[in-house]
Amino acid sequence: MKDVRIDKWLVILLYILAYFMTIEWLKPVAELTDTGHISHFYGFIGMSLLFGLLRIPGWIVVPIKVIYITLSLQFVFRGNEWLTSEALKMTVSDIAQSLTFIWSGQWMEISYLFRTGLFFILLWMLAYLIRFWIEYRKSIMLFFGMTVVFLSVVDTFTTFDASFAILRVMVIGLLLLGLLFPLRLSAKTKTKLPIRSYFNVIAPLGGLLLFVAIVAVLVPVKEPAWPDPVPFIRSAAGLGDSGNGQGISKVGYDPDDTQLGGPFQPDDSIVFEAYVDSRQYWRMETKNTYTSKGWIQFSSEEYPESQGSFSGVIGGQVLIPPRQRAEVEMYEPLPILPYPYGLQDLQTIEGLLYKQEIDSGKLTLNSDEPIDMTYQTEFVPPEYSLKELRETDMASLDSLRFEMDEFLDLPDELPARVNDLAQEVTKSSPSVYQKAQAIERYFGRSGFVYSRDEVAVPKENEDYVDQFLFETKRGYCDNFSSSMVVMLRSVGIPARWVKGFAPGQLNRDDNRDKYYTVTNNQAHSWVEAYMPGIGWMPFEPTIGFNGISNVNFDIEVAKDDEQEQDPIKRPEKKKKEQDQQAAKRKNNQESWLLQIIPEWLRSWVTVSIIAGGAVVVLAVGLYTTRKKWLPRVAVRQSRSKSEGWETFAIQYEQLLKQLNRIGIRKPAGMTLSNYAKEVDRMRGDDIMSTLTVAYEKGLYGQRETQQDWTELRKIWEDLIIETTG
Amino acid sequence: MSHKENIDAILNSVERTIVGKREISELSLTALIAGGHVLLEDVPGVGKTVMVKSLAASIGAEFKRIQFTPDLLPSDVLGVSIYNPQQMEFEFRPGPIVGNIILADEINRTSPKTQAALLEGMEESSITIDGKTLQLPRPFFVMATQNPIEYEGTYPLPEAQMDRFLFKLKMGYPTRDEEIEVLSRSESQIPPELTAPAITLDDLLELQVAATDVVVDATVKSYIVDCATATRLHASVYLGVSPRGSLGLMKACQAFALIKGRNYVTPDDVQYLLPYAFSHRIILHPDAEYSGHSIETVLIDVLAKVRVPVIRTNSV
Incomplete structure (x- = not known):
């Protein structure tokens, strides 16, 4: 007798859980279709399950449900007159009309009322199915699995955020599975299980749920190793997400940066060749205004132009001025000239005059034709004193706030989490330079992926930088550099976005002279940040690119920085470190191992996965x-x-x-x-x-x-x- | 091996009189060597008496027959003290039980009191009359027959007394060819009791001693115990096999191994002898019998389920 009662309570519990699981199906419907009457559906599901639970015979259930559906439909579609006979007449005629439409195949003519009615009937059938799953099959796996799949799809492809819903469904589903198991067992063996056996099932189940939850919370969330497939699926499915209608762009210099993002096709045609002794970043222009989608150059005043000689907008303290020369041979006409940092002088073969815009740094010739020629530049690569860089403090930026307004400006709709992230990344760095460095290094350490294809384009209401920082984490130089500029600005460091070309491929000609070949693939963008008291300094946030800046380590560094910054002292230091480590190892070998092994595994992820896989395959092979x-x-x-x-x-x-x-x-x-x-x-x-x-x-x-x-x-x-x- | 020769001689001698039934002869001899007794359950006329007689003749043993009837008294079995007027004292006249091989025919037709008199003798190998204990001759082997208990007018043997038999055997009808052979032999058949003995009684006693030397490995012992335990735990069984049953089975296995010319017992011996040794010691639940289970199916079940030891105990 007692057992029977337990069974009854168990079944009631199962129905309640199933009800909440079904509700999870309706919630996205409520959000995505903005129907304001979702409670009718909730009520209907609840009623259907309750009738099923109480085993009320069909001749009672069917009329009640039909009346409920009719009244709900009328309430939704007829407004105030939903209880009048007039409304009933209209409903009936509506249904009759829709039926004739169906009969004649005019599907699109069916009224909303009728469609909603059909939805009710669908839910009716679903309630029957749930009853069947619980009471006869005693297995809810199918429904559970379908719910999870449904929610993942909805979460991925629509604006509905199902991350918490999935959690709820997992908990409900696991509970259902666990509770149904003893029922199924007792049905199979045709024996009544004692109450204790339910506890036996529920206790480990609860423990398992708890364990999984704790592990899930404690384990660091690793970024997915594979690229986010959604943009690819969407573009393959022609979901037209690109918005601006542009397909795959070709890589290269493009003056228009108003809409960034989207995949790039490689193009290795040569743009220019530069005879120069050292790697140089080829600067072309900077842009100051971020629009949430891309960059524009916004100037309130006419640019002063300088002719003939170069005005040193680029900062940096020149310690030894080794004047270098670079001879650039253009292969492809460009509207503006690329030039190395620290440009002093420029000579063209034809003797053309050139001018440079002060604020954007654009170097153009006084000719309307695109430039297709050879020119020589003389430049002094800027060098920065680490000592001075370390002394840059945020306070001195305050006085520049007004002056640097255009380099601190951010769009109002920029999501707050970008700012939060920037603060988080830079909070432990004292100086301006170290803050900038922290952001520069952030990308390489946080699972970002460099890729030229499968790069998302922000949607109407999305921010380019926000999307990259938090959603996709996958992109090319524009993503990295834009993000760094925005992050620098969020913490109050003036920054601007630089376009140009990366150093290119080193070659040697017949005379063994060095020259760099720059192709369209080397089109690049990076960052310049303003160091108070020093000037603009380039940064390279894009992973896979070597930095630009030439920092002179001219200070007595603190002991903990020694290894990084003092090459002379290194060997000695190393030895000391080894001794220390050896001592440590002796002391607590175990904890040392525990530290080292995950470290090692992480740094050899691919190798260890392959090796592990090979071992498993070998073991399986040998076993079989x-x-x-x-x-x-x-x-x-x-x-x-x-x-x-x-x-x-x-x-x-x-x-x-x-x-x-x-x-x-x-x-x-x-x-x-x-x-x-x-x-x-x-x-x-x-x-x-x-x-x-x-x-x-x-x-x-x-x-x-x-x-x-x-x-x-x-x-x-x-x-x-x-x-x- | 002289044991083997002796055994073959006995079996051949029995076979000269009995047509076929090699299995029954072997089993009877097994029981004889193991020092146990046999209960033959079958309808009359299938050769039970001839079997016992020829077995007795082949070992040169004294053969006695007791026909049990409802009015038979214990003294008719054990013997009686009669007053001898010439010597002025009571003189003991031994009953038919004092012999080597006894055929107790239709044992379930007599009263429990008389049955008990016989069965006590069987167990103790001695009888007590008027305060005097008389040791029965060795070997002492009782072969009792009983009609299937469904027949009217019987006193079924109580479980405790059934337990005293080592084997319960069924003769069964001969095959067609065997029956024809029986008919043709009967024309020129010498009576079984007149055949010359194949061995002497001393040889038989020697065989009995040899049987106790047959090795029963620990694994086989545990197998026997496992089987006995399985009958006690079986769902259809009301009363399982007693430890006396396991002991009997082990002794029977030793004797059987000797007959087969081995000096060790194998699980095959156990499996072969188990139905004969166990079937009369098991009582089924009444409802199990109604739902179609029989003792035979239970024992088949037990043998299929109990794991035969095939690996040395010290290895895993």
């Missing part, structure tokens, strides 16, 4: 083919042993196992001699019986019997090798 090779190993092993009962017993037992492996199983109650007869009948001789008699003599006779061990070994080898074929 063990019946082929184990006997041979056994034969080899036994040859080295002395003859006698012990050896023979091992041999015979190996033979038994091998026969079992190849599928000739011995039932528990079968004696060896009968088994041997069975085996011999299959093979058509009496070898097995011979061996068995000898084995039985030793096993049951308990004596070191005198037998012809050599002969036995020979036939044993024959038999066991035969089984491998």
Whole structure:
């Protein structure tokens, strides 16, 4: 009697859980279709399940449900007059009309009322299915799985955020599975399970849920190793997410940066070749205004132009001025000239005049034609004193706030989390320079991926930088540099976005002179940040690119920075470190190992995955083919042993196992001699019986019997090798 | 091996009189060597008496027959003290139980009191009359027959007394060819009791001693115990096999191994003898019988389920 009651409560609990799971299906509907009447559906599901639970006969249920549906429909679609007979008449005629539309195949003509009615009927059927799953199948796995899939799809492809809903569904679903199991078990064995067995099931289930939750919370969330497939699926499915209608862009210099993002196709046609001694970033222009989608150059005043000579907008303290020369041969006409940092002088072969815009740094010739020529530049690569950089403090930026207004400006709609992230990243760095460095290094340490294809384009209401920093984490230089500029500005460091070309490929000509080939693939963008008291300084946030800045380590560095910044002291330091480590290792080897092994694994992720996979494959392979090779190993092993009962017993037992492996199983109650007869009948001789008699003599006779061990070994080898074929 | 020769001689001698039934002869001899008694349950006329007679003749043993009837008294079995007027004292006249091989025919037709008199003798190998204990001759072997208990007018043997038999056997009808052979032999058959003994009684006693030397490995002992335990735990069984049953089975296995010319017992021996040794010691639940279970199916079940030891105990 008690058990029956428990069952009843259990079933009620199951229905309640199933109700909440079904509700999860309706919630996205409510959000995505902005229907304001979702409660009617909730109520309907609840009612259907309640009737199912109470097993109310159909002749009562059907009229009640029909009335409920009709009234709900009228309430939704007829407004205030929903209880009048007029409304009922209209509903009936509506349904009749829709039925005729269906009959004639005019699907689109069906009224909203009728469609909603159909949705009710769908839910009705769903309630029946749930009842069937709970009470008859006693398995809810299918429904559970479908709910999870549904929510993931909705979460991925629509604006609905199902991350918490999935959690709820997981908990409900696991509870349902766990509670249904004893029911199914008792139905199968046709026995009533004692109450205790429910606790036996529920206790580990609860423990498991708790354990999983704790592990999930404690384990650091690793970024997915594969790229976010959604943009790809969407573009493949033609979901038209690009918005601006641009497909795949071609890489190269493009003056228009108003809409960034989207995949790029590589293009290795040469833009120019530069004869220069060292790697140089080829600067072309800067942009100051971030628009949430891209960059524009916004100027309130006419740019002053300088002619003939270069005005030093680029900061940096020049310690030794080694003037360098760069000869640039243009292959492809560009509207503006690329030039190295620290440009001092520029000579064109044709003797054309040039001008430079002060604020954007654009270097153009006084000619309307695109430039297609050779020119020479003289430049002094800027060098920055680390000492001074370390002394840059945020306070001195305050006085520049007004002056630097355009380099601190951010769009109002920029999500707050970008700012939060920037603050978080820079909070432990004291100086302006160190803050900028922290942001520069952030990308390489946080699982960002460099990629030119499968790069998302922000949607109407999305921010380019926000999308990259938090959603996709995948992109090319524009993503990284824009993000760094925005982050710098959020913490109050003036910054601007620089376009140009990366140094290019180093080559040598016939005279062994160095020259760099710059192709369209090297089109690049990076960051300049303003260091108070020093000037603009370039930064390279894009992962996979080497930095630009030339920092002179001219200070007595603190001990903990020694290794990084003092190359002379390094060897000594290293030795000290090794000694320390050795001592540490001795002291607590275990904790040291525990620290090192995950570190090692992380740094060798690919290698260890491949190695682990190979080991698993090898193990599986060896295990599945063990019946082929184990006997041979056994034969080899036994040859080295002395003859006698012990050896023979091992041999015979190996033979038994091998026969079992190849599928000739011995039932528990079968004696060896009968088994041997069975085996011999299959093979058509009496070898097995011979061996068995000898084995039985030793096993049951308990004596070191005198037998012809050599002969036995020979036939044993024959038999066991035969089984491998 | 002289034991083997002796055994073959007995079996051949029995076979000269009995057509076929090699299995029954072997089992009877097994019981004889193991020092146990046999209960033959079958309809009349299938050769029970001839079997016992020829077995007795082949070992040169004294053969006695007791026909049990409802009015038979214990003294008719054990013997009686009669007053001898010439010597002025009571003189003991031994009953038919004092012999080597006894055929107790239709044992379930007599009263429990008389049954008990016989069965006590069987167990103790001695009888007590008027305060005097008389040791029965060795070997002492009782082969009792009983009609299937469904027949009217029987006193079924109580469980405690059934337990004293080592084996319960069924003769069964001969095959067609065997029956024809029986008919043709009967024309020129010498009576079984007149055949020359194949061995002497001393040889038989020697065989009995040899049987106790047959090795029963620990694994086989545990197998026997496992089987006995399995009958006690079986769902259809009301009363399982007693430890006396396990002991009997082990002794029977030793004797059987000797007959087969081995000096060790194998699980095959156990499996072969188990139905004969156990079937009369088991009582099924009444409802199990109604739902189609029989003792035979239970024992088949037990043998299929209990794991035969095939690996040395010290290895895993």
